[in-house]
Amino acid sequence: xFEAVEVGAKVEKAAYKKEAEKLRMELLTAQKRLPxxxxxxxxxxxxxxxxxxxxxxxxxxxxxxxxxxQVHAPWTPTDEESERPPFWRWWRSLPPAGRAAVFxxxxxxxxxxxxxxxxxxxxxxxxxxxxxxxxxxxxxAEGAVVVKLWLHITKAEQRKRFKSxxxxxxxxxxxxxxxxxxxxxxxxxxxxxxxxxRHTSTGQAPWxxxxxxxxxxxxxxxxxAVLDALRAxxxxxxxxxxxxxxxxxxxxGGKNILRSLDYTLKLSEKEYDGRLxxxxxxxxKLTRRMRKEGRSLTLVxxxxxxxxxxxxxxxxxxxxxxxxxxxxSTAAPTDEERAxxxxxxxxxxxxxxxxxxxxxxxxxxxVLVERLEGFCAAADWKxxxxxxxxxxxxxxxxxxxxxxxxxxxTPEEQLKRFKDRELTPYKQYKIGPEDWRxxxxxxxxxxxxxxxxxxxxxxxxxxxxxxxxxKGWARVKVAETVAEALKSEL
Amino acid sequence: xFEAVEVGAKVEKAAYKKEAEKLRMELLTAQKRLPxxxxxxxxxxxxxxxxxxxxxxxxxxxxxxxxxxQVHAPWTPTDEESERPPFWRWWRSLPPAGRAAVFxxxxxxxxxxxxxxxxxxxxxxxxxxxxxxxxxxxxxAEGAVVVKLWLHITKAEQRKRFKSxxxxxxxxxxxxxxxxxxxxxxxxxxxxxxxxxRHTSTGQAPWxxxxxxxxxxxxxxxxxAVLDALRAxxxxxxxxxxxxxxxxxxxxGGKNILRSLDYTLKLSEKEYDGRLxxxxxxxxKLTRRMRKEGRSLTLVxxxxxxxxxxxxxxxxxxxxxxxxxxxxSTAAPTDEERAxxxxxxxxxxxxxxxxxxxxxxxxxxxVLVERLEGFCAAADWKxxxxxxxxxxxxxxxxxxxxxxxxxxxTPEEQLKRFKDRELTPYKQYKIGPEDWRxxxxxxxxxxxxxxxxxxxxxxxxxxxxxxxxxKGWARVKVAETVAEALKSEL
Numbered sequence: 001x002f003e004a005v006e007v008g009a010k011v012e013k014a015a016y017k018k019e020a021e022k023l024r025m026e027l028l029t030a031q032k033r034l035p036x037x038x039x040x041x042x043x044x045x046x047x048x049x050x051x052x053x054x055x056x057x058x059x060x061x062x063x064x065x066x067x068x069x070q071v072h073a074p075w076t077p078t079d080e081e082s083e084r085p086p087f088w089r090w091w092r093s094l095p096p097a098g099r100a101a102v103f104x105x106x107x108x109x110x111x112x113x114x115x116x117x118x119x120x121x122x123x124x125x126x127x128x129x130x131x132x133x134x135x136x137x138x139x140x141a142e143g144a145v146v147v148k149l150w151l152h153i154t155k156a157e158q159r160k161r162f163k164s165x166x167x168x169x170x171x172x173x174x175x176x177x178x179x180x181x182x183x184x185x186x187x188x189x190x191x192x193x194x195x196x197x198r199h200t201s202t203g204q205a206p207w208x209x210x211x212x213x214x215x216x217x218x219x220x221x222x223x224x225a226v227l228d229a230l231r232a233x234x235x236x237x238x239x240x241x242x243x244x245x246x247x248x249x250x251x252x253g254g255k256n257i258l259r260s261l262d263y264t265l266k267l268s269e270k271e272y273d274g275r276l277x278x279x280x281x282x283x284x285k286l287t288r289r290m291r292k293e294g295r296s297l298t299l300v301x302x303x304x305x306x307x308x309x310x311x312x313x314x315x316x317x318x319x320x321x322x323x324x325x326x327x328x329s330t331a332a333p334t335d336e337e338r339a340x341x342x343x344x345x346x347x348x349x350x351x352x353x354x355x356x357x358x359x360x361x362x363x364x365x366x367v368l369v370e371r372l373e374g375f376c377a378a379a380d381w382k383x384x385x386x387x388x389x390x391x392x393x394x395x396x397x398x399x400x401x402x403x404x405x406x407x408x409x410t411p412e413e414q415l416k417r418f419k420d421r422e423l424t425p426y427k428q429y430k431i432g433p434e435d436w437r438x439x440x441x442x443x444x445x446x447x448x449x450x451x452x453x454x455x456x457x458x459x460x461x462x463x464x465x466x467x468x469x470x471k472g473w474a475r476v477k478v479a480e481t482v483a484e485a486l487k488s489e490l
Numbered sequence: 491x492f493e494a495v496e497v498g499a500k501v502e503k504a505a506y507k508k509e510a511e512k513l514r515m516e517l518l519t520a521q522k523r524l525p526x527x528x529x530x531x532x533x534x535x536x537x538x539x540x541x542x543x544x545x546x547x548x549x550x551x552x553x554x555x556x557x558x559x560q561v562h563a564p565w566t567p568t569d570e571e572s573e574r575p576p577f578w579r580w581w582r583s584l585p586p587a588g589r590a591a592v593f594x595x596x597x598x599x600x601x602x603x604x605x606x607x608x609x610x611x612x613x614x615x616x617x618x619x620x621x622x623x624x625x626x627x628x629x630x631a632e633g634a635v636v637v638k639l640w641l642h643i644t645k646a647e648q649r650k651r652f653k654s655x656x657x658x659x660x661x662x663x664x665x666x667x668x669x670x671x672x673x674x675x676x677x678x679x680x681x682x683x684x685x686x687x688r689h690t691s692t693g694q695a696p697w698x699x700x701x702x703x704x705x706x707x708x709x710x711x712x713x714x715a716v717l718d719a720l721r722a723x724x725x726x727x728x729x730x731x732x733x734x735x736x737x738x739x740x741x742x743g744g745k746n747i748l749r750s751l752d753y754t755l756k757l758s759e760k761e762y763d764g765r766l767x768x769x770x771x772x773x774x775k776l777t778r779r780m781r782k783e784g785r786s787l788t789l790v791x792x793x794x795x796x797x798x799x800x801x802x803x804x805x806x807x808x809x810x811x812x813x814x815x816x817x818x819s820t821a822a823p824t825d826e827e828r829a830x831x832x833x834x835x836x837x838x839x840x841x842x843x844x845x846x847x848x849x850x851x852x853x854x855x856x857v858l859v860e861r862l863e864g865f866c867a868a869a870d871w872k873x874x875x876x877x878x879x880x881x882x883x884x885x886x887x888x889x890x891x892x893x894x895x896x897x898x899x900t901p902e903e904q905l906k907r908f909k910d911r912e913l914t915p916y917k918q919y920k921i922g923p924e925d926w927r928x929x930x931x932x933x934x935x936x937x938x939x940x941x942x943x944x945x946x947x948x949x950x951x952x953x954x955x956x957x958x959x960x961k962g963w964a965r966v967k968v969a970e971t972v973a974e975a976l977k978s979e980l
Contacts, residue, residue, distance in 0.1 A: 025916045032919060054812045062804060065919060067819030067850065073812050078842065080570045104812055170771055173778065281660055288663065314552060322544045322563050322594055329557030335825045352568065360557065426515045429522055429555060 001194045005152045005211035009221075016216040023223050024063045030230040031064050035098030039233060040144045040339075042095065043226060044106045047151030048189070049182050050161040051212040056151060057104050059219050060226070070095060073104040083294070083353035085394040086110070087135065091347035096339035097143065107132055108196060115192045116185050125192070129199040131390070136205040138387050141380070142341035146205040147229045149222050150197060151212040155186040242377035256450040257465060258408050266470035276472075279479035280319035286486035287320050291354040293490060296400040299482065300362045303407030304445065305435045306417040308468050308475075312407065313358050315475045316482060325356035330365060342366055342376075342384075343391055353399060363388055364404075367452045372444050385455040392461040401489045402461045405478055406449060407468040411442050491684045495642045495701035499711075506706040513713050514553045520720040521554050525588030529723060530634045530829075532585065533716060534596045537641030538679070539672050540651040541702040546641065547594050549709050550716070560585060563594040573784075573843035575884040576600070577625065581837040586829035587633065597622055598686060605682045606675055615682070619689040621880070626695040628877050631870070632831035636695040637719045639712050640687060641702040645676040732867035746940045747955060748898050756960035766962075769969035770809035776976035777810050781844040783980060786890040789972065790852045793897030794935065795925045796907035798958050798965075802897065803848050805965045806972060815846035820855060832856055832866075832874075833881055843889060853878055854894075857942045862934050875945040882951040891979045892951045895968055896939060897958040901932050 011019070034041060043060070045053045061069060072093045081089045087107065095101035111128035114120040120128070136146055153161070162179060165171045182189060201207040208225040212218040267275070290297060299316070301309040317325050328349055337345040343363055351357045366388070371381040396402055409417075418439070421431040438445065457463035464481050468474035501509070524531060533550070535543045551559060562583045571579045577597070585591035601618035604610040610618070626636055643651070652669060655661045672679065691697040698715040702708040757765070780787060789806070791799040807815050818839055827835040836853045856878070861871040886892055899907075908929070911921040928935065947953035954971050958964035 021916070028916055028919055057812055058808060061807075061817075066800060066804075066817055067821060071812060071816070073814075075813055078568075078570050080568050173775075284660075285663075310556060314556075317551075318548060322547055322561060323565055324563075326561070327551075327556055331557060426511070426518055429518055 001197065002152050002190060002209065005209045006154055007211065008213070009211045009217045010214040011216040011220060013216070016220065019220055020216075023220065023227065027063050027223055027227050028065060030227055030234070031068060031100065033230075033234055034068065034100065037234060038097040038143065038339075039230075040095040040097050041100035041226075041230065042139060042144050042146045043100065043102045044108070044146075044148045045102060045104050045151070045222075046106060046108055046149065047210070047212065048153050048158060048186075048193075049179055050158050050165075051151035051153045052215060052218055053104055053151055055215065056149070056212075056218060056222050057102055060102060060223065063223065064100065068098070069100045069102060071102045071104060074109075080352060084350050085398040087131075087394055088347060088350055090135075091344060094139070094144075094340055094344065096336060098339070107135065108200075112189070112192050112196050116182075116189050125195070126199065129196055133200050133202060134386070134390055136200070137202065138341060138343075138383075138390075140204040141383055144341075145229050145233050147226050148200075148205060148207045149210055149225060150193070150207050151210050151218060151222070153212050155183070155190075157213055158183055158186065239377065242374050242380070256446070257453055258406070258446055258450055261408055261465055261467045263408075263410050263413075263467055263469045265467045265473045267472040267476060269472070272472035272476060275476045276315060276479055279476065279483045280315070282483040283316065283319040283479065283486065284321075286483060286490060287324055287356060289490055290356075290401075290486060291324060294353040294399065295490065296351060296353055296395075296398075297356045297482075297486065298395060298400050298402045299356070299358045300364065300402075300404040301358065301360050301407065302362065302364050302368065302404070302449070303466075303468065304409055304414055304442075305438055306414050306421065306430070307407035307409045308471050309360055309407055311471060312405070312466075312468075312475050312478045313360060316479060317356075317358065319479070320356060324354075325358060326351065327358045327360060330359060330361040330363075342370075342380075343387065346391070350395070363391065364452060364456075368445065368448050369438075371448055372441055385452070388456055389458065389461070392456075392458075396460045401485055403481060403485050404457075404461065404463045405481075406453065406463055406465045407474060408465055409468050411439075413469045414439060414442075491687065492642050492680060492699070495699045496644055497701065498703065499701045499707045500704040501706040501710060503706070506710065509710055510706075513710065513717065517553050517713055517717050518555060520717055520724070521558060521590065523720070523724055524558065524590065527724060528587040528633065528829075529720075530585040530587050531590035531716075531720065532629060532634050532636045533590065533592045534598070534636075534638045535592060535594050535641070535712075536596060536598055536639065537700070537702065538643050538648060538676075538683075539669055540648050540655075541641035541643045542705060542708055543594055543641055545705065546639075546702075546708060546712050547592055550592060550713065553713065554590065558588070559590045559592060561592045561594060564599075570842060574840050575888040577621075577884055578837065578840055580625075581834060584629070584634075584830055584834065586826060588829070597625065598690075602679070602682050602686050606672075606679050615685070616689065619686055623690050623692060624876075624880055626690070627692070628831060628833075628873075628880075630694040631873060634831075635719050635723050637716050638690075638695060638697045639700055639715060640683070640697050641700050641708060641712070643702050645673070645680075647703055648673055648676065729867065732864050732870070746936070747943055748896070748936055748940055751898055751955055751957045753898075753900050753903075753957055753959045755957045755963045757962040757966060759962070762962035762966060765966045766805060766969055769966065769973045770805070772973040773806065773809040773969065773976065774811075776973060776980060777814055777846060779980055780846075780891075780976060781814060784843040784889065785980065786841060786843055786885075786888075787846040787972075787976065788885060788890050788892045789846070789848045790854065790892075790894040791848065791850050791897065792852065792854050792858065792894070792939070793956075793958065794899060794904055794932075795928055796904050796911065796920070797897035797899045798961050799850055799897055801961060802895070802956075802958075802965050802968045803850060806969060807848065809969070810846060814844075815848060816841065817848045817850060820849060820851040820853075832860075832870075833877065836881070840885070853881065854942060854946075857946075858935065858938050859928075861938055862931055875942070878946055879948065879951070882946075882948075886950045891975055893971060893975050894947075894951065894953045895971075896943065896953055896955045897964060898955055899958050901929075903959045904929060904932075 045057050047053055057071060061071065074089060077089060090107050093101060111120065111125055115122070115125040139146055162175045162183060165175050197207045210218050210221045287297065301313060303309055313327060317327060333345055346363050349357070366376065366384040367381045370376045392402055418431055418435060421427040453463045453465070466474045466477050535547050537543055547561060551561065564579060567579060580597050583591060601610065601615055605612070605615040629636055652665050652673060655665045687697045700708050700711045777787065791803060793799055803817060807817060823835055833853055839847070841847050856866065856874040857871050860866045882892055908921055908925060911917040943953045943955070956964045956967050
């Protein structure tokens with residue numbers, strides 16, 4: 001692969017000057033179109049040590065309008081980063097629509113270096129690369145232009161550059177022991193990188209190899225790749241505006257996981273009080289142990305309006321130290337959130353280790369309300385199932401215990417509760433025209449919920465359907481499930 | 491002070507039930523008005539250990555619509571927090587307009603505890619309290635309703651509660667060694683708290699003392715305080731909409747700090763090359779040392795349009811490791827930023843220790859463009875001078891080296907540059923109708939800049955006026971000033 005960019009490509013000064021002036025203009029013009037097109041630009045500047053990544057980045061910053069660019073050059077992770085899934089640091093660095101981010105060092109660095117120094121097996125490397133592919137594929141699907149540049153020089157050239165830097169007292173500091181350690185493993189690095197590039201050079205986020213021996217050639221080739229990617233996006237036919245999806249088909253025979261629940265399940269007041277108190281006691285103790293062990297708990301609550309999510313959540317949180325938990329109520333996104341992938345607003349809230357986070361509605365809005373109301377295209381909510389699974393998998397891999405509750409009631413019970421809300425003064429704020437509108441789409445929401453449970457309930461991130469006509473039964477089932485989850489996973 | 495809430499206030503069950511139902515309704519109604527009124531609500535739940543702060547917070551959360559409330563219960567600071575000014579953690583927890591935040595533990599905890607355990611002298615405590623007062627005063631001026639509750643119980647009552655918690659196996663964990671350590675120092679704690687409350691009970695953010703021996707009394711009194719504060723705000727006559735300020739008066743005799751600069755200063759190309767390279771070399775070395783020592787560098791660039799801020803910044807950043815610096819270009823705020831105090835968007839970007847942050851325009855927009863264009867009321871930009879000084883003082887106290895550059899050109903030079911921009915294709919994006927509009931207000935901006943320099947140039951956070959008609963002179967002066975600042979402060 002890399003021999004293709006070891007051909008001695010060179011650009012003469014005069015030719016460079018002419019071409020650079022033109023390119024610079026065109027790049028700037030393309031950048032100006034980002035905000036209007038609502039496109040975020042992600043540029044990865046990767047490659048061999050001493051190939052000139054910093055030099056290239058500086059040129060790029062000089063040619064672009066620097067006000068729309070952010071350079072990310074990750075140093076060692078902070079404790080806030082290392083207490084979260086490894087991708088959290090990348091999620092939080094993503095540029096909003098209309099702006100650009102240049103990554104000097106990226107999500108490729110750790111897997112490649114890890115494999116070179118044998119901290120990862122080949123299979124582990126491949127798994128990491130697959131994760132990267134899914135991540136980039138999501139970025140592109142969410143509208144980003146992703147440009148991946150790999151600056152390449154030969155081993156001999158690298159040695160020459162290190163030596164020449166070392167000879168000058170002014171630049172000697174730039175060459176570290178680490179650099180020579182890498183140099184020694186150049187061939188291994190080359191082989192691992194080739195594998196990484198091959199696996200992750202996709203149609204939507206291809207790698208551009210850049211011969212970096214001649215600086216002028218490197219600059220022009222790299223910038224051209226950015227420009228071409230932007231133009232390709234701008235020239236692409238506009239996607240049609242999303243339309244409300246037709247309501248999902250009803251289950252044949254009227255059977256589905258929600259309809260097969262036993263809605264008559266209930267607890268007497270005495271049973272309720274006893275079992276709830278017992279579960280709360282266990283939760284109180286177990287969450288303290290959880291915190292000590294640096295584990296986290298994430299609970300997701302979904303369900304029809306008036307299904308009793310808030311009440312069930314309050315019974316849980318009462319059992320916990322107030323400093324430990326956070327309840328996040330998912331409402332309409334802000335404009336910063338809208339300018340990022342739909343999961344970004346949940347990423348940004350991912351808590352540190354040792355915390356409990358309870359979502360009153362969640363990222364599942366993508367495949368429920370956004371699907372039903374046509375807030376996103378069919379292709380968008382369809383890919384969301386696997387994106388959500390990937391997100392949850394990362395949470396779990398980072399030590400989170402995850403449970404998802406669907407509070408299920410019957411349409412008759414909902415009607416009763418809506419009417420009660422309208423009559424009880426301090427509950428009136430909970431009921432409005434939107435609730436009645438949603439209710440009219442009951443069958444659609446039910447079918448979407450069933451599909452969601454089918455596609456996103458996994459062994460580690462299971463959906464727990466909760467019969468919630470009897471509030472006591474529902475609250476106890478939720479609390480006991482949480483206590484059980486903590487016990488079995490700690 | 492506290493004897494006033496050691497009177498044995500009590501509420502009977504029946505009376506409580508009736509009153510609670512009414513209060514709850516009214517509280518909810520008041521909360522519903524927050525978004526429309528664009529008011530953020532900040533509630534501090536402070537007080538004696540075991541007084542029931544968590545219980546009260548839970549009740550508050552239950553009575554309010556939880557979707558609009560965030561509880562902050564700060565644990566030990568993370569390294570990301572401890573590498574920044576101490577107030578950073580509070581800044582980043584402030585609620586946006588329309589929402590509420592409850593602080594269980596707040597900016598009062600550290601100063602009070604610090605004084606009780608003699609880590610702070612009385613004078614240091616007072617200085618902290620003064621800082622708090624300025625902070626709260628800014629919050630209120632920016633539109634927040636700040637409610638400060640102090641839940642009080644006597645020493646005997648505290649002891650009784652600890653003992654009773656310890657007797658029950660289920661609740662024993664709640665009483666820590668720390669609690670008994672605090673109990674021993676109850677009297678000291680009481681005296682220090684009294685001092686803190688006295689110093690910080692202002693008209694705009696008064697303390698409400700709550701006798702917390704009887705839980706029902708505590709609940710009603712605390713909630714009433716929140717409700718009263720909200721109502722007082724909603725009933726207050728609306729502030730008149732800000733009007734563009736009349737252009738600041740010209741300096742008498744035509745003399746001012748900007749006019750007295752020598753705009754003929756210039757460097758030959760050779761001098762420029764030599765001195766710039768030398769300064770860049772020093773900056774490269776010194777910023778590495780800075781990072782090692784965990785210090786930070788913050789540079790602010792302001793000046794008329796086309797004064798050469800971008801060019802000067804690029805000459806600086808070229809000297810630095812790309813992983814070290816960030817250039818932040820200040821443009822229009824996002825809606826999340828607009829929903830917070832005007833400094834919030836700068837607070838949220840405050841870097842960790844060991845970084846260089848360069849602002850191409852900055853928080854000084856408040857007293858320049860926002861003043862001139864009438865984006866804020868006169869009272870707002872007038873108080874901004876001291877708020878900005880407070881902000882910068884905190885940065886410096888946390889180890890930041892701060893320098894502020896005003897790049898000064900003459901109106902004639904600006905005209906020349908505007909015309910040049912209009913003629914040079916790759917510079918055209920830098921010039922638009924807004925630049926010409928601003929130019930028409932030259933005298934106003936100049937006078938505002940002079941006032942700003944006068945009011946915000948301090949020994950540790952000095953303004954450096956830079957003669958910038960000759961770009962070479964300006965760039966070298968900036969680079970040499972930065973090198974000098976690093977050398978003298980490291």
